[in-house]
Amino acid sequence: MQSVGTSHRGKVRSENQDTIFHSDEPVGQLDNLYIVADGMGGHKAGGFASSFAVSRFVELIREIENSDPIEIMKEALQKVSSEILLKCQEEEYSGMGTTMVAATVTEESIFVMNIGDSRLYFADQDLVQVTTDHSFVEELVKAGEIDRRQMRQHPKRNLITRAIGAGIESVPDFFELPKKNGYLLLCSDGLTSMVADDEIKELLLDHSQLENKAAQLVNRANEYGGKDNISLVIVALGERGEITC
Structure with a gap:
């Protein structure tokens, strides 16, 4: 199993408030760990929120003695959420928060956790969105008021309904x-x-190396405006030469 991660400021934002982590080696009781977090908050609070949440999440996972991947991630997130809430009481960090999507892979299963609108996709012959966004526009889709193509253009597309922190x-x-x-x-x-899902699928399932896939995805987002920070982790499941495309 191999992974690659990249994070880019984009073409509009003055600061990168995203944080990523990827390890193909064991982290505590987990066989591996992959994380993307997207911070929010004024000044540098968003960047602090995502960085703090990811670093503490990883630290806590290294400390937790449990054999159940979901329980490990759940316990770590609960503690991180409590610590972020305490930080939010300080004026400079008031209102800060972060999304998080995390995954770990065993010999038989893929375990995924998400909060906010950072996503996890699985791709083999097709591209499947595994996570469900915790966002205002996702609620509109569920209610039948807009379709998924309209989500990316909706004026309230950045409004999320769940996060670590952010009140x-x-x-x-x-x-x-x-x-x-x-x-x-x-x-x-x-x-x-x-970038639309169809294009993500095309770039992810081409026959290039992982590093090139990651670079192409970031480049495509920037070609279309790069209006936000762009962060991703790609994990190839299987040994070299065993990946189905």
């Missing part, structure tokens, strides 16, 4: 999938708000 609900979703050869893509909305 809103901090309950994550968890998913367990059977492991099979293909690719995982964890990404911030700086990618998905700029």
